[in-house]
Amino acid sequence: MKFAYRFSNLLGTVYRRGNLHFTPDGNSVISPVGNRVTVFDLKNNKSETLPLAARHNITCVGLSPDGSLAILVDEEGAALLVSLIGKSVIHQFHFQKPVHCVCFSPDGRKFVITKDNVALMYHAPGKKREFNAFVLDKTYYGPYDETTCIDWTDDSKCFAVGSKDMSTWVFGAERWVNLIYYSLGGHKDAIVACFFEENSLDLYTISQDGALCVWQCDTDLDGLKPRPPKDRAEDKNESIENLGEEFIEEPKGEEIHGKATTNEKERRDKVKYSRAAKYFFNKEGDFNNLTSAAYHRKTHLLVTGFASGIFHLHELPEFNLIHSLSISDQRIATISINSTGDWIAFGCSGLGQLLVWEWQSESYVLKQQGHFNSMVSLAYSPDGQYLVTGGDDGKVKVWNTSSSFCFVTFTEHTSSISAVTFTSTGYVILSASLDGTVRAFDLHRYRNFRTFTSPRPAQFSCLAVDSSGEIISAGSQDSFDIFVWSMQSGRLLDVLSGHEGPISSLCFNPMKSILASASWDKTVRLWDMFDSWRTKETLTLNSDVLVVAFRPDGNELAVAALDGQITFWDHENAVQTGSIEGRHDLQMGRKELDKITAKQSAKAKSFTTLCYSADGQSILAGGLSKFVCIYHVKEQILMKKFEISCNLSLDAMEEYLDRRKMTEFGSMALIDDGAGDEDGVAIALPGVKRGDMSSRHFKPEIRVTCLRFSPTGRSWAATTTEGLLIYSLDSGLIFDPFELDIDITPSSVHKVLSQKEYTMAIVMAFRLNEKKLIQEVIETVPFDVVCSSLPELYVEKVLEFLASAFETSHHLEFYLTWAQRLLMLHGQKLKTRSGKLLPMIQFLQKSIQRHFEDVSKLCEWNRYNIKYALAISQQRGMKRPAETSVSEEELEDSNSDYLMEEASVHS
Template identity: 35%
Template sequence: MRHNFKFKNLFGTAYKCGSIIFTDNGFGLLSPVGNQITVFDLKRDGVASLDISSFHDVRHLALSPLLPMLVAVNDVGDASLCSLSTGAVISVYPFKGVIFAVSFSPDGKFLAVGKGHNILLFYAPSQNRQFNHLKLYRIFYGFTDDIICIDWSSDSGFIIAGSVDSTSRLFSVYNIPKIFVCTLAGHKNPIMGAFILRNLVNILTVSSGFICSWEAKVPLDQLRSIDDLTPTSLFRISNRYRYADSADVQVTSPVSAVAFHKDLRLLATGFESGLLLLHTFPDFIIVSEVNMLTNSINSLAINKNGDWIGAASELFGQIAVWEWRSQSYYMRADSHSKVMTSLAYSPDGLHLATGGYDNKVKVWRVSNGRSIVTFTEHTAGVTGVAFPAQNSKVVVSASLDGTVRAYDLIRYRNFRTFTVPTRRVQFFSLAVDTRGSLVAAGGLDTFEAYVWSVKTGQLLTVLTGHTAPISALAFNPDISGIDIELTTVSWDSTLRLWDVTGNSTDENNLSSMELTKEVVNFSCDALCVAYRGDGKQLAISLLNWNIVFYDPNEGVEMGTIDGHRDLGISQTSADDLVTPRRAAEAKKFQTVAYSVDGEHLIAGGDSKYVCLYSVPDKLLMKQFEVTCNLSLGGVQELHDRRNYLSRFSIEALPDRDAFAATTTEGVLIYCLPSAGTGYGIGSTFGVSSCSDSGWLFDTLGIDEETTPSNARDALIQGRQAEALDMAIRLQLHELVEEIIESIPVDQIDFLAHQLPINHVTHYLIAFLARQLSGRSRHVELYIRWTHSILRSHSLNLRRIAANSALSESANSKDSRNLMDKESLDDRKELSTPGFLTFHGEWAACQASLVRLQASLNHVKSHLIKHCEAVDNSWNYFESLSKLYQKRANNAANQNIVQDNHS
């Protein structure tokens, strides 16, 4: 098992807080989720996570119109400059204060930041090299309260900002005599949005219930040529609109979010009731009226061409894209509205199932991160989900509502419901046997385990004996024998082994103590249990930080891991009345999972760390940090001793500011299912998918260490993957040929599976086609490589082909309908390689595949000719043999006749 796991994707949470924003090409939607950013690819129906590793929740996003660069600002005012080409964080700029609005100028030269009552104007990063990525240009003053929104004029010469003090102020970026700031006061509530129209004459200001349209005396770009103009005579209110007068429904809730499209003059307004209103200006005609979300709309965004409107809600983590022309949803993503409690990988690793206290079971597609189905049959919190080890099309869930349900992932329906006929039981744990024929669940209130038949849906037996809730169950994965072994652990500090093979007790008395094979007592409560892949070892996590290994066949303990010091030291929340060191004594492992080979164990619990242990040595090998988000409790390890008693700190004062309050949401890892080359982390802030696929190969390009001599040295030292990686990046055919022909045959499948997809599409397919076209005599070796590479990367190649077809169809549609300059720019941005688009050139890869197919057909025809020649030779020699045999027989017969005559 390899140990260099890296974060891959985040499931379960589509949106948490902050502002959402569309990419410049209009096909990507960026959503802040905690200290990470989720990228929805609306064209290819995919989801990716941009891991910027911010130390607090991301609140504000801004995209540069000049460079593929993103600015993400968190709760405490740290701005992360991220490259969308590589997904890497370029630098972090601390604003040293809470930021309320961020916006780039249309020309990409300036970045406006709303900090408190002021606007900080920075020179934006450019393509030229510079020591400071953000350099302060000037500061605008004048507000008496916090700034809410910022907007730019189309010529990047003016800034307008709205504030909580119910005023909007217009600032000039460059010095204009007598015009430095102009105040627009016409509202009684905080300004939710202020916008400068494209004509540089009209300005819109939006507050709760009202919209004011301001008209300038002269266009803003002509102010420099006017000498007798005073700020008091620059603007006047031309119109005042009320939302209640235009909507067909009664609008009683306040405005919560506003967005404006300047080209279409389309105003989108979101309300706390989830209502979305679209108006056109200057007529203020309502275009669309829809209850877009079930709760308050906290953020709105409109894409570049104005077709899609994105809305997000914090309460349930909902995000949706509305196509207002067709009056339909283009995309809708729902998060678990409450804490997720369980997750499970499908046996083929293609799907991930999650359950939560919101009574929902969600199934996610691992490849693109999208939810494919949500089951809502449960009426109480879901406490467990599981897949049968030999069936990827069935998922089973247990709930506190007293039911265990089995779902069909082909027809997306609940095809079986398991219950206890005599009473209502709150199920707390779940297990499914390897064949998928039996389902077992443990009770929270009855202290009993129940076993059902999946085929009939009948309750087979009730396992009694525990005196506390059953915390976990597991079936023995070894199916070589005839016995079906079930293991249960409980808060009564015991482990019980049951033999449930073919036992169906009396219908009037389902309970049976005769099924118990063995009872093991521990010193404290048992929290979870996991079988090794061969079924010959158990790992049990206890309340005292220990992990105990047990042999179920011999009935002996095989060792113990003390994880006291591996969970870390931190307070769970600021409200704890104990020190971090004392709080660490109450931590424990909530879940454990074996690796595929059984040599390693992954454990997680009340900590931000996932621990990887060596099972034979009982030693900690590595710690993986799940999150560095200090907005969550239990993450910060260094604390101010003066805040140990939080009731006396400033955060506990009744009149504290909103930004001074600390969250009570903590980090809790509740499930760690293994998925071959990776594992999933189920925690309170989302489901993280970690994978080591491709970790052996560096895909960033050539550096000073990438040389032919270093590649040959790595090959001599046995580091075949590193040597092959260097050779492919150098693209030296002779070097690649030398290394590939030196790799042992038994390593081909492993290395082919680990190859990054860009190595395959950019170079290897063309190289294999070249070698098989007659350049090499090792035909069998290269056919083996071709078979392994195509088998390992077939799904990725098909996905790339589908995405390329979608891009071509969209570009052809754009070329037919949009032939102006802006549409050409959109197409150029769409085709630009970056974080949101595929980096390779599919046309070249497709041509290489055609050449590879031709080479294989050429090899096939040569083999057929050789086989035919061998067959003809064989027939010839066989006929000669028959002829010689016939002549020998004739000669023998003649000799016999002559002997008889004589």
């Protein structure tokens, strides 16, 4: 149960490709991020990545009208039917070809998908269990080129499909006498979007060249006449359709070309469209194509996005421009409007941006962007409340672990970040970069207040800060030196020389002033910071050293080398205490262009990042692989392997060669199939060069660049090709009893509790270890009686429960009093075991600190409001009664007393 870590969230990646969706209540955005889906709760300022994954990157998302079901389709055409309530996969289906769009009908009974030039209508899965959730109803033919968009009428009677052949087709979802299909032209470029007007068959079509056509229909929705059921004799020739497919292929020419038919009455009765108006968007430049659009029927609001990052708001059908703004310098890939029409979500796949804009107040509701290139390094704050990441794009981002949002980005570096870390206070972030600087950032004022440089320009590859936060050291790639600075003065204290290769890793001993440096010269050197910066010891290994890490208590050193071995050292005596052969556990995948097998290529791989767990008993290791391994240090055995991704859109994921991609001329992976794609090289005609010819499609390789355990011990994080993955203990689904006897049951606990044997009741509840039962017992017993008589072993367990209870419970003062009494009575005894109890204490500190910040903001806000009200009343010349001033002072005193009490418990 100790290693029951499960995927809990994905940070650092907010949008990749595909379409965005608002939930029916309009408060959350569903965004595809690679092969996963993240739900951003805009009301509660939280995000959550669903614990499910497709086999390839998700390209389109369909959401049911009630918001309970979603269809996720990846780039290969494989679909997942997902329950957003249970957050699990209900059904899997393969459409055999890439799908361009998925859209549910407004009544939720059917959904349409488009692939190639065909539209397929399926029965939507119902409320009951069924063997096949996707039952094909009809197949619609019409467009000559690929289909691009779908839209339904409000009553689900008809739907429209746009195509790259510049036509839009209106199909009947049922058998109508006067509407089987209708084709609309009038555009000179591919159709980007088509929208029905509210409760009408009137249609808007928008093309890529920025043209908007308004189509009026001479028939209302109520004017559609159902076709009577066919006679069996007439239906004899259509017996092929008994498989559930209906091929609607009418003779071309009736409505489209206006030719006379044999039955003049039928021609007159059928639905007719006429173009009422045609408008053009103001384009800026030749390459400013219209890329996406969304329409809100109730407010008649049309939002259009362009390749230059500009979006327009128009009111239809008059085409009045309301608003125009540039929100990015990249192509706007998708737009979505919430149910009330107030918030507009934009996705930019080029930079991985997700923006939610409130157009009436002209303000951002959400503005998030991940790292443009891959993440390289991460670090937890000492209380586990924040995460800092550094990327190849030169940005340093700080994330809140509870809300999963980035709240500050530092862009002072001009080259890629190689390492980031927090100081012991948790309010200063240090980052090293290949631009030759180490920078210190203040989390109070959000500014870069120190910049450390070397006498000669050097590229810094690693970084370490001592436990006091006063000494900063960074290793160089090119000069093989270690530079040491003072945080207070910002001056260079010393340059440590001795290594004969690039410095790969630095780590300070948490308990002593000893610095361990690893280098490609096959040595690890230990430097004493207080003894004239001399080399205290040199540890020699058999291969290039890649990373070093100290155990949290400082008594052990772990070293990972290029030969795939992890060795453990007693650094005081320079004695190796153990080793782990980790090469077989990496299980490297095969790249598309590899000439050798995955098994052979894994022989040359090694771990590039190490991290001890919070209690120091196990170690995490990762490298150029999709696996993260956790080892037991003392037993030197593999405890568990975590597969961080199953995304086959990334390279080095498959174990064996794919024979389907092999030809007599070599691998098909050598062919750049991005030509002609909307994101790739755009070549319209021979001899015409348009677009960026250097653009190429590539598959990023799966890798783990950095691993860190949370100081609370409840989770660990990994920076990977996909983003920042968080794995945490899912305590709600784990039955983990402690010294359980056959007599201990919930009924016996209740019986002891009714007899007022409070200490025994708590002990029995913790031995059974059911969270609801523990909460019931603790909230029942008087803490004055129990705290003094509680055994020492159960004091730790009560404190750990209190720390987890702070995250969900509203009984803040009650649990604070419990924690204060326990720490006051048993603090001296707990000091003797401070090393093992440190994760639990930090977990408690993180929970109290978060409440402290929230309550202090509320109290400050209340004080401000009261002072403001008093000032206004004084300005108006109103005399305040004596009791008003007294009550205000009492309220201030109560606020300050409450904050002081919480601060004392926190300290």
